[in-house]
Amino acid sequence: MSPAQERAWSELSPRYLIEVPRAVASTSVAHGSELDPAEVWGRTAPLIVEIGSGQGHAIVHAAAARPEADFLAVEVFKAGLARTMKDADAAGVGNLRLVEANAPEVLTHLVPAASVDELWVFFPDPWHKKRHTKRRLVTAEFAALAARALKAGGMLRLATDWEDYALQMAEVMDAADGFARAFEGEWAPRFDGRVMTAFERKGRAAGREIRDLAYTRI
Template identity: 70%
Template sequence: MSDGQERAWAELSPRYLLEVQRDAAATSILPGSGIDPGSVYGRAAPLVVEIGSGQGHAIVAAAAANPGTDFLAVEVFRAGLARTMLDADRAGLRNLRLVEANAPEVLEHLLPEASVDEVWVFFPDPWHKAKHHKRRLVQEAFSPLVARALRDGGVLRLATDWEDYALQMRAVMADAVEFDPEFDTATATTGDTAGWAPRFEGRVMTAFERKGIAKGREIRDLVYRRRDRA
């Protein structure tokens, strides 16, 4: 991290960063060590979780625009978290918290079941080489973890500029029995550009999205709603 980011980490972590119990790895979450969002934020409010928040541009803008909603940024890279805290502090945000942790463990262990209103995954690492596809976040094991954290009727929002990853996301979620798509799948076929959700108006244009557009890649959004529990 830069000197400024180091200072931000030291000075702002007590305000914004969640202290969590670790398992074996530095970014792991100890099973059974969940949080109480009401205690963390000091109120009862809708909760939005962004997975892979990067430098925080999207979630800081969203938190500033929606003071009645609480936000949690999940990221493993300290430099990005430090930048997020700097921008949050400049904006005077009190409805944003950050956690340095692996996303699947946050969904499985840190967040109480049915505690989240929306989960955002915007422009996750595409691991574009075929041999690395197994490292992608949105795999078969991902949807049950999101379903656990989301309340009934909660929303999962996905976005990517990599067509094959978008198709993989759609295929994975098509088999997710806990979710219904919030877009028209009637005409969706492999390799098409139909059956995608409109661009999420609540997502600010970030460097990742601009880069994808500049390279001529189409941005694809997908939206899924959590079915009611039996």
């Protein structure tokens, strides 16, 4: 991390970071580590979770715009979390918490079942080389974990700038138990709650179309 990120981590992690018991890996989550949202945020409010929050541009903006909701950023890269905390502090955001952990383990062990109102996966690593596509996040296994975490009527929002990944996402989620499309046509309208980030700009600059998907937990 840069010196500024090191300072942010040292000074701000007690305020923003949720410490979780580990299993084996440094970003794992031990079984039995379920958090209590009312205790973490000090209130009962809609809970929005972003998987792969990166440097936090989308979730910090959203948390500042929606103070009535609680936000959880899930990321494995410490530098990105440090930047998120730094920007959240500068924006005076108090309804955001962060966790340094693998997304599947967060959805399995950390968030309570049927506790999440919205789950966001924006511009996940496309692993665009054919031999690497098996590493992609959005699979049938992920859909099952998302179904566990979301409340009835909750929303899963997805976005990518890689066409073949968008097609894979649609195929997976259309076949997933407990979900129904929340849009008509081939793709969902751009989610207006998502601020334009560097990932989206980069994709557009490269001539790639941004594709959104949205599914309701039924």
